[in-house]
Amino acid sequence: MTEGNFVDYVKIFVSSGKGGKGSTHLHREKFIEKGGPDGGDGGRGGHVFLVGNKGLWTLFHLKFARHIKAGNGGDGSGDRSTGADGDDKFIEVPLGTVVKDKETGEILFEITEDGEKQVLSRGGKGGLGNWHFRSSTNQTPRYSQPGLPGVEMDVILELKVLADVGLVGFPNAGKSTLLSVLTSAKPKIADYPFTTLKPNLGIVAYRDYQSFVIADIPGIIEGAAEGKGLGHYFLRHIERNSTLLFLVPVDTPDIKGEYDILVNELTKYNPEMLDKERLLVISKIDMLDDELRAELKAELDVSFKEVPYMFISSVAQIGLTELKDKLWKMLND
Secondary structure, X not given: OOHHHOOOEEEEEEEOOOOOOOOOOEOOEOOEOOOOEOOOOOOOOOOEEEEEOOOOOOXXXXXXXXXXXXXXXXXXXXXXXXXXXXXXXXXXXXXXXXXXXXXXXXXXXXXXXXXXXEEEXXXXXXXXXXXXXXXXXXXOOOOOOOOOOOOEEEEEEEEOOOOOEEEEOXXXXXXXXXXXXXXXXXOOOOOOOOXXXXXXXXXXXXXXXXXXXXXXXXXXXXXXXXXXXXXXXXXXXXXXXXXXXXXXXXXXXXXXXXXXXXXXXXXXXXXXXXXXXXXXXXXXXXXXXXXXXXXXXXXXXXXXXXXXXXXXXXXXXXXXXXXXXXXXXXXXX
């Protein structure tokens, strides 16, 4: 999937169908000149549903579908025949889609399971036919109900990526490079900040044909929780990851300081982020010899007593198997 095809935010207008009219028919047949009322009910208008599809990873298919309308209900007819229900409209969305009312910003619901179906806009009820209004004092009512109108609404669909592991780090920390060597994903890689502007997903093949999904979240900067850089646009994707992998290059002047900034930004955005499992990965370890590596390990043992850490090099392929083992254990414990 190219970066341009990854769409995680769309606005759409949906409209359910209106209900059909009830009938005012009076029964007529040979030798029965004045039969009673037998007008049928109108059919209900079509609903608009959202359906979860685990095979979708993006909202790209809705990028140009600005208006989505369900069918109107059919009118009732004689012999108490009910009109046909309007055709329902089903909108398939990837798992992790959040639905918001555009006017109020209220979250209506979230789609998190494959096959999950939620009514977004309910169709109008069909009108009652005149058969329902007969009485001892009015045996031939010549009126019926119109159908109720459908519901129109503007909604926002936001995708929060559902991945097992989220890669968190500053711009240019090497997240895309790590994703490319762990998976078959081919993210854009270059030597400048904010190369990645959309989350990249990759499937890590593990032992015995098992796998897990890892997401390269675009780089966070200090102040992201207040909207600096692309702020909330990036941070919302980390909410869904069960494990967070913090990636800090070994040539960073202050590894602990950089890690603390990342954790602080996540916490300011959503304090529940602290409940997730965390792993600190020091990358580009091939830049250090054994002696410097030992010195760094001694420093990190003091600084990171609560958070597990490990060394890797994406380019030199150092520690990648151990990293997969560690992530798998964290995900399945």
